[in-house]
Amino acid sequence: MSTPTPSNTESAERPQDERATVEAAEKKRNAEMEAAAREARDRLQAEVNALPALPGVYRYFDARDEVLYVGKAKDLKRRVSSYFQKNHGGTRIGMMVARISRMETTVVRTEAEALLLENNLIKTLNPRFNILFRDDKSYPYLKITSHAWPRMAYYRGSVDKRHHYFGPFPSAWAVKESIQLMQKVFKLRTCEDSVFNNRSRPCLLHQIKRCSGPCVPAGQTGDYARNVQSAERFLRGETDEVMAMLQEQMMAHAEAQHYELAAEVRNQIQALSKVLQQQVIEESSATGRDRDVDVLAVKVQGGKACVNLAMVRGGRHLGDRAFFPKHVDDATAIRLEDEEVLSPERQVLEAFMAQHYLASPVPGLIVVSDPVDAGLAEALGVQAGSRVTVQAQPRGQRRIWQEMCIKGAGLALARLLAEEGSQQARTRALVDALDLSPPEIDKFRVECFDISHTAGEATMASCVVFENHQMQSSEYRRYNIEGVTGGDDYAAMRQVLTRRYSKMAEAAQLGTGRLPDLVLVDGGRGQVSMAREVFEELGLDLGLIAGVEKGEGRKVGLEELVFADGREKVYLGRDSAALMLIAQIRDEAHRFAITGMRAKRAATRTGGSRLEEVPGVGPKKRAQLLQRFGGVRGVAGASVDELCSVKGISRELAEEIYRALH
Structure with missing residues (x-):
C-alpha cells in the first residue's frame, strides 16, 4: 500500500500558512509590547500628577532597573511634568525619556538639602546621564603626634583627635615636601616610636642637621617643644609670628654670647624666608580667610572636561590636583526648556563642588573660574556647619591663584586629550594587526595572564585587564596556585585559566556575561597549547588566545605572537604601536604577579x-x-x-x- 504524497498546491500553501502564523505572532508580540509601554506611560503620568509642589529629588530607571538620571527641583511636580508633557524628538533628552520605565522621588525641606541628596545619589548610583566625578582616594595629611617628643609623619585615613593634623594636601608629594621643610627649619623627628624608644645614640638625620635628636638625653631640651610649637604655627599660616619669635630667640642667644645657637636660629630664619619667597605669597595674603582657600578652574573641550583644584593651606599654595568627570556630553545635553541655560563649564563646576565636598573638608573661601549658583554656597555651608563664600571675580593674590589654576586646568585637559588620542591609536593598531572585529573599539577588552614564583615557592598567577583604551586596575585579580608541582608553569596556567573562564563561559552562553576580545598569555607555544586545551574543554573560541613569545636573545622589541587556532606567528615590528600596547599589558601582568608572589613568599617565610x-x-x-x-x-x-x-x-x-x- 503506497503512502499518498501531497500535491504541489498543498506544498506551496504550507509555507504561506507558516509565514502567516509567524507574522500573526509577531504582530501579537508588538501589540503586547505597545500595550505594556502605554500602561507604563500611563502609570508614570499618574505618579507625576500626584507629585507635590515641594523641593525634592527624582530618579529615573529603565526597563532593566538601571538608573538613568538623578535630578533636583524646587518644585517636583512642575519639573518632572515637563519631561513627559513635551515632545523632545530625537534629542538626547528625548532618547532618555523614551527609556524611562519607572521613577522614584524624595521630598526634602529645602533646595540645599535637595542638592546634597542629589549628589549623594549620583555618586552612589552612577547614572548614565549625570556628570560623575570619581575620587575614591582620601587626601593625605601632615600629622604631628601627641607624644612627649612629637613626631611628624605622612598620614592618610580617618582623623584621631589625640593628634594634630594639617591639610588636607593635594598629593603625597606635597606632604613629603612639607615634612622636608619642617626637618630643615625646625628639626623635628620623623622616626617611628619603636625606633625612637630603642635608640642609644642619634641617627644620621641628626648628623646632617635634619633632627635635633630628642631620642637621647642631650636632645631632650625645651628647645624641642618650642620648635614643635613654631612648626604648628607655621603650618597654620602664622608665618609673621613665627619669624618674629625666631628673631627674638636669635637676639637672646647673641646677647648671652651663645653665638653658635644664634647662628643655628639665623639659619632657620634664612631657610624659612627662602620658602616663603618661593611660595610667591604677599605678607598680607596669609592672614584671615586667605589662610585656607580652595581654587577651582574648569576647562571643557572635545567632549571632555577637567576641573583643576588648587589648595592653599596656612597661606601656602600646596599644589594642584586635576579631576576628569564622566558622562559630560550626555549630561550637559539634558537641559529642559524651562530651565536656565547654563554653560557646560558651569554645569561641570557645580557638579564637582557638590560631589567633591560631600566627603572632603570645605574651606571658608572657594575661588572659582566661573560663576555658580548662589544656593550652592548655602548648601556647602550646611554641609560644613559654617559660612562658605564662593568668589568668581577675585582680586590681588586670589586673582593670581585663580589664573594659575585656570592655566593648570587647560594644560591637564590638553595632556589628557593627547594621551587618549595616542591610546586609541594603539588600540586600533592592535585590532588591525590581529584582524579582530570588536563590536565597539572603545569596549575592546584584553585580559593577560602571567605566572610568578621563586624556584617553585609561593606560586602566584595574575590577570590584568585592558579596556576603554587603558588599564583597569580595579578589575585586576591574583590567584594562589595550589596542588601543582612547584615550578610547573604549564599546570599553573591551566589552573588559573580554568578558574577564570569556567563560570564566565557559562554566563556567556546564557547571555549574561561577556568574554574578553583577546586573551594574552606571557609565554610561547607551550603556554598557548595549555590555554588551547582549557578553551577546548570549555567550548570557547580558540581565536581569542595569543601568546607573547620572547624573540631572539629575549630582546625587547623582537617578541612574536603565537596563536592557538593554528595561525602563523606574527612579528609586529620593533616600532609597532600594537607591540607597544602588548608590551605594556604584558609588563603590567608581570609586575602584578611578581608583587603578589613576593608578598606571599614573605608571609610564608616570616x-x-x-x-x-x-x-x-x-x-x-x-x-x-x-x-x-x-x-x-x-x-x-x-x-x-x-x-x-x-x-x-x-x-x-x-x-x-x-x-x-x-
Whole structure:
C-alpha cells in the first residue's frame, strides 16, 4: 500500500500558512509590547500628577532597573511634568525619556538639602546621564603626634583627635615636601616610636642637621617643644609670628654670647624666608580667610572636561590636583526648556563642588573660574556647619591663584586629550594587526595572564585587564596556585585559566556575561597549547588566545605572537604601536604577579599574620623563633617544650604560639 504524497498546491500553501502564523505572532508580540509601554506611560503620568509642589529629588530607571538620571527641583511636580508633557524628538533628552520605565522621588525641606541628596545619589548610583566625578582616594595629611617628643609623619585615613593634623594636601608629594621643610627649619623627628624608644645614640638625620635628636638625653631640651610649637604655627599660616619669635630667640642667644645657637636660629630664619619667597605669597595674603582657600578652574573641550583644584593651606599654595568627570556630553545635553541655560563649564563646576565636598573638608573661601549658583554656597555651608563664600571675580593674590589654576586646568585637559588620542591609536593598531572585529573599539577588552614564583615557592598567577583604551586596575585579580608541582608553569596556567573562564563561559552562553576580545598569555607555544586545551574543554573560541613569545636573545622589541587556532606567528615590528600596547599589558601582568608572589613568599617565610598576631610576640621574639627553627614551618612543627627553650618565651606564651599555628 503506497503512502499518498501531497500535491504541489498543498506544498506551496504550507509555507504561506507558516509565514502567516509567524507574522500573526509577531504582530501579537508588538501589540503586547505597545500595550505594556502605554500602561507604563500611563502609570508614570499618574505618579507625576500626584507629585507635590515641594523641593525634592527624582530618579529615573529603565526597563532593566538601571538608573538613568538623578535630578533636583524646587518644585517636583512642575519639573518632572515637563519631561513627559513635551515632545523632545530625537534629542538626547528625548532618547532618555523614551527609556524611562519607572521613577522614584524624595521630598526634602529645602533646595540645599535637595542638592546634597542629589549628589549623594549620583555618586552612589552612577547614572548614565549625570556628570560623575570619581575620587575614591582620601587626601593625605601632615600629622604631628601627641607624644612627649612629637613626631611628624605622612598620614592618610580617618582623623584621631589625640593628634594634630594639617591639610588636607593635594598629593603625597606635597606632604613629603612639607615634612622636608619642617626637618630643615625646625628639626623635628620623623622616626617611628619603636625606633625612637630603642635608640642609644642619634641617627644620621641628626648628623646632617635634619633632627635635633630628642631620642637621647642631650636632645631632650625645651628647645624641642618650642620648635614643635613654631612648626604648628607655621603650618597654620602664622608665618609673621613665627619669624618674629625666631628673631627674638636669635637676639637672646647673641646677647648671652651663645653665638653658635644664634647662628643655628639665623639659619632657620634664612631657610624659612627662602620658602616663603618661593611660595610667591604677599605678607598680607596669609592672614584671615586667605589662610585656607580652595581654587577651582574648569576647562571643557572635545567632549571632555577637567576641573583643576588648587589648595592653599596656612597661606601656602600646596599644589594642584586635576579631576576628569564622566558622562559630560550626555549630561550637559539634558537641559529642559524651562530651565536656565547654563554653560557646560558651569554645569561641570557645580557638579564637582557638590560631589567633591560631600566627603572632603570645605574651606571658608572657594575661588572659582566661573560663576555658580548662589544656593550652592548655602548648601556647602550646611554641609560644613559654617559660612562658605564662593568668589568668581577675585582680586590681588586670589586673582593670581585663580589664573594659575585656570592655566593648570587647560594644560591637564590638553595632556589628557593627547594621551587618549595616542591610546586609541594603539588600540586600533592592535585590532588591525590581529584582524579582530570588536563590536565597539572603545569596549575592546584584553585580559593577560602571567605566572610568578621563586624556584617553585609561593606560586602566584595574575590577570590584568585592558579596556576603554587603558588599564583597569580595579578589575585586576591574583590567584594562589595550589596542588601543582612547584615550578610547573604549564599546570599553573591551566589552573588559573580554568578558574577564570569556567563560570564566565557559562554566563556567556546564557547571555549574561561577556568574554574578553583577546586573551594574552606571557609565554610561547607551550603556554598557548595549555590555554588551547582549557578553551577546548570549555567550548570557547580558540581565536581569542595569543601568546607573547620572547624573540631572539629575549630582546625587547623582537617578541612574536603565537596563536592557538593554528595561525602563523606574527612579528609586529620593533616600532609597532600594537607591540607597544602588548608590551605594556604584558609588563603590567608581570609586575602584578611578581608583587603578589613576593608578598606571599614573605608571609610564608616570616610566619605571616598568624605569628605576628600572637599577643606578646614582637619583632625580636619573632626573629629569634624564626632563626632558631629555620622559618615558620619549623616554628609550627616545634613542640611547646621546644618553644620554651627560646630565650624570652615563657610556657604560657609558647602554648599561645602553638595554638595560633595549629
